[in-house]
Amino acid sequence: MDNVCFQQRLRDLETRVRKWKFLRLGLTEVRLRPRDRRSTSVDQKHKECSSTSSSPQHQRPNNIGYLTSPMERKFTPLSMKPSPSRRDTEKDALEFEYMEGYKKSGTLDIDGVKQTVDPNEIQILGLLGSGSCGVVESAMVRKKLMAVKTMYKNDNKENLKRILRDVRIMSLCDSPFIVRSYGYFMFNSSVKICMQIMSACCEKLLRRIYHSKLDFFPEYVAGHIVYSAISALDYLKEKHSIIHRDIKPSNILFDDSGNIKLCDFGISGFMTNSMSHSKSAGCPPYMAPERLTIETNSKYDVRSDVWSLGITIYQLVTGLYPFPLKDLEFTTLTIIANLNLPSPSLKEEKTRSFSPLFIEFLDFCLRKDVRERPEYKQLMKHDFFLEYDPASGDAYKLKNINGNCNQVAEWFNNVIKQSKVEDELKQIPNTPCVN
């Protein structure tokens, strides 16, 4: 790439980072003041359920979660901006979809039994986490323990899109590697998705590990994460033409039995001809180089999620986000986007040793040039993946014979036992800040 072209791309990138900041702050302000929301034209099917509303301490202060939260990106050149009437039509369509959603509101499928549930039956037990769009709480509903994600609706079209996508995609999915949805409740100004409860996300585990000075994620746990995440992503692509677009440690969850599942489809997209065309969404520190460059960001494929998974895995096994974050995020994104700078590699890791297969696998995922980065089907043929694939291989069978099949559960429960829950809220140096 010649210097002039690269300089131009840097300037584009800088402009976009500024817009991210601006839009992020705008969105946060709206979200943090749910009572200020303007009323909508949607008829209220259910009254907002006071016993299930989140308390003020569940609202996130607006100076955190900045770098890892999905941010809206709209860079349509002025001449291509849709006319106001077209924008309104799109908003109307979203409002219509929201109203249509009311029809299934309150119908939960709990252990194979469809039942109509009143929102007052949701008994909130405690906070599990919070994201840029709402909070996730543990709750008891008809004697079933579940996670309930509450997202607040406001006048912002992107916010509405995000809520509808999360509801729609969660209802569509039926995979052992994706958190299951039991159903949802729609209100005038919020939505509650009831889902399978998990024990902890990778982000929280990493924080507990770091502050208790335990060893970071072992290679075999990373192998199981890779197997589960790629199986989930391949399922989304093949069965529903969906690209996740927000792979990061907080969206990969563990349960006590060692199952690993993906969650959070708020910024996922539907693909046409295997390409995503949306300009919105993403979490900058985990975004692939091609998504950070102006000429390719509006057209990319699932290999962008392969990069995000690679960065996530690198972070889990080393305890470090692989790019410097102490500086402004603009510098970080510039380093990621510059194809002339090397990708992170476990080859350089001095403190822990990893198998050559694992190092090679991660190097494939972290190829900066998207044309050289493999798709899921190629990764699924790699020996590192096959080692963790129960359908594939001798290596996996051998592990089972040796009684190691529940190694992940054992590791997970040991981490929980040896670390403190309060550490889940403490930061780790040079790691993107989440919720």
Ligand SMILES: Nc1ncnc2c1ncn2[C@@H]1O[C@H](COP(=O)(O)OP(=O)(O)OP(=O)(O)O)[C@@H](O)[C@H]1O
């Ligand atoms: N089904 C679940 N069971 C247990 N905990 C969950 C579940 N779903 C989400 N969580 C927890 O809640 C946190 C917030 O989830 P959510 O999907 O709202 O946001 P996020 O991905 O962390 O952030 P953002 O929405 O900004 O990307 C997760 O990081 C996780 O720790």
